[in-house]
Amino acid sequence: VSAPQPPAPSAVSRAATLPPELRAAVAADLAPVVPLWTPWARALVLALPAAAAVGSLAASRSSSLGLRGVGGSVLLWGGGLVLTALALRAAIPGRGMAGGRAMSAMGLSASAFVAFACGVTAISGAGWMGPGTCEHAFLCGSWIAAVALPPALIGGFLLLRARPLRPAVPAALLGAASALFGVSAWHLMCGRADLAHVALGHGGPIVVLALAGAAAGWGIARLDERRRAA
Amino acid sequence: MRQTDESDPLPALMVRYQAGEMTAFEELYAALASPLRGYLRTLVAPGLEVEDLLQNAFLQMHRSRRSYQPGQPVKPWVYAIARNVGLMARRSSGRRAKRETLADDELPEVAVAAAGISVLDRLTLERLLEGLADPGREALWLHHVDGLSFREVGAVQGVSETAAKVRAHRALAELKQRATAEAMA
Numbered sequence: 001v002s003a004p005q006p007p008a009p010s011a012v013s014r015a016a017t018l019p020p021e022l023r024a025a026v027a028a029d030l031a032p033v034v035p036l037w038t039p040w041a042r043a044l045v046l047a048l049p050a051a052a053a054v055g056s057l058a059a060s061r062s063s064s065l066g067l068r069g070v071g072g073s074v075l076l077w078g079g080g081l082v083l084t085a086l087a088l089r090a091a092i093p094g095r096g097m098a099g100g101r102a103m104s105a106m107g108l109s110a111s112a113f114v115a116f117a118c119g120v121t122a123i124s125g126a127g128w129m130g131p132g133t134c135e136h137a138f139l140c141g142s143w144i145a146a147v148a149l150p151p152a153l154i155g156g157f158l159l160l161r162a163r164p165l166r167p168a169v170p171a172a173l174l175g176a177a178s179a180l181f182g183v184s185a186w187h188l189m190c191g192r193a194d195l196a197h198v199a200l201g202h203g204g205p206i207v208v209l210a211l212a213g214a215a216a217g218w219g220i221a222r223l224d225e226r227r228r229a230a
Numbered sequence: 231m232r233q234t235d236e237s238d239p240l241p242a243l244m245v246r247y248q249a250g251e252m253t254a255f256e257e258l259y260a261a262l263a264s265p266l267r268g269y270l271r272t273l274v275a276p277g278l279e280v281e282d283l284l285q286n287a288f289l290q291m292h293r294s295r296r297s298y299q300p301g302q303p304v305k306p307w308v309y310a311i312a313r314n315v316g317l318m319a320r321r322s323s324g325r326r327a328k329r330e331t332l333a334d335d336e337l338p339e340v341a342v343a344a345a346g347i348s349v350l351d352r353l354t355l356e357r358l359l360e361g362l363a364d365p366g367r368e369a370l371w372l373h374h375v376d377g378l379s380f381r382e383v384g385a386v387q388g389v390s391e392t393a394a395k396v397r398a399h400r401a402l403a404e405l406k407q408r409a410t411a412e413a414m415a
Contacts, residue, residue: 018259022285023252026292032250033296092297093314094306098388162297163290165314166388228286229322 039089042158046151047081050181057188067119068193073184075116079109080180084155087173091164102169106210109176113206117198124193133194137201140190144205148182152209156216167217175213179206240304248295258304259288265376266312272359272371273316275323283319287312305378306385313368313386358408366401373398 036042054077058070067075086105090097097105121128155174164170183202190202240261246254263284270283290311298307359367365387372383373394384394 018256019281019285022259022288023256025289026255027252029292030250030252030255033248035248035299036297038299092299092307093294094308094310094385096310096385096388098390098393101390163294165310225318225322228318 036092036162039085039092042088043081043085045158046084046155046177046181047077050077050080050151050184053185054188057185061188067116067123069188072116072120073187076180076184076187079112080151080177080184083109083173083177083180087155087170087177088158088162090170090173091159091162091167093163093165096164096166097169097173099169102173105173106176109180109206110203113203114199117195117203120193120198121195126193126195128194129196130192130194133196133200136192137197137204140186140192140197140201141205141208143189144179144182144186144202145209146182147185148178148205148209151181152178152213160220164217167220168214169217171217171220172210172214175209175211175216176206178213179209238303241301244295244298244304245300248298248300255292262308263288266308269309269368269371269376270312270316271356272367273313273364274320278319278323283315284312286319287315290315303382305376306382309372309376309378309382309386310388358405358412361408362401362404366397366404369394369398370401370405374402 054070054073058073064070066072083105086097089095090102152175155178156171159167159170159174182205186202192198192201240258243254243258243261247258266287267280267284270280270287274280274283287308291308294311298304359371362370369383369387372378372386373380378386380394380398381391383398384391387394387397389397
């Protein structure tokens with residue numbers, strides 16, 4: 001331990017003096033920036049095209065207004081909108097969502113989806129399981145994942161613009177939200193309503209895309225960490 | 231999230247900074263550097279260079295300035311960025327420590343500030359704080375030293391307001407216990 005020294009003049013004024021390197025780095029890139037829109041406004045950027053897709057499909061297929069038709073799609077679309085807004089909000093520094101809360105949100109969404117699937121099955125009078133559940137579930141799941149890809153990519157772009165500090169949580173929420181947009185459109189295309197098919201074929205992609213989002217977010221965080229360390 | 235109160239000058243400074251005013255950044259630095267330096271000290275091991283971390287935090291803040299939403303409180307946003315910088319540094323120094331063994335003669339020399347009762351009190355407080363569990367110590371510092379509300383502390387730590395309150399309360403109780411034990415010894 002060194003001997004006590006009187007404080008240097010530079011140390012006294014250190015609190016208020018901007019270091020020259022920091023000043024130079026900031027001055028080199030001080031262009032005015034437009035603040036991000038609110039999370040809800042940005043979520044609508046994703047949700048409105050999804051709503052248009054659902055609307056045009058509903059019109060072309062003269063779908064019913066009940067849970068089995070447009071009503072169900074609107075519910076799923078609403079779920080997608082809420083999860084997207086939560087994801088974009090969680091990406092903003094200081095407004096992030098703890099892992100526990102994110103898990104609660106995901107658990108709540110999963111429960112709501114199971115309730116929705118039970119409702120669809122009950123209304124349509126379909127059984128628990130129909131013929132070829134696994135094959136059809138895989139087919140539906142693939143289509144839903146394909147339909148969910150554009151909102152996932154656009155949402156990922158919107159999410160990264162906020163430079164999230166812990167991207168895994170918002171990315172997982174965004175993955176689930178994109179899948180919900182896909183399911184909301186596919187709900188009008190698929191003729192099956194047995195519980196096993198709806199839960200596996202339509203609910204499966206939500207889980208898969210949420211996990212894929214979390215993995216992508218985790219990977220981005222690790223890359224960012226390595227880049228900063230270098 | 232609550233909107234800012236009228237007496238807080240930081241949101242107006244952030245808006246001017248987003249508009250590209252260097253003087254606004256300088257004023258933000260003058261207002262935030264000292265509390266952030268203290269906060270970073272509570273987050274990282276004593277050997278780490280806090281000045282570097284502080285500059286890094288301001289650089290990250292500069293890169294993320296688009297994500298600040300006008301009308302929102304500035305401190306939770308800035309502290310969350312600084313927290314991330316501090317935790318990353320702690321994690322990478324932990325990894326390095328596993329790979330390297332610091333020889334005794336390479337140990338950093340700890341400078342002692344000029345004598346003064348307030349400095350001694352502060353050193354005692356910092357020593358007592360060092361022994362506390364991380365989340366509690368952090369919550370205690372943010373609320374009682376930096377003046378953030380528990381809602382803001384929760385936003386910085388990514389937990390609810392109640393969880394932040396519980397953390398700070400537990401840490402304070404432990405701190406009192408330690409101080410009493412030290413005084414008795």
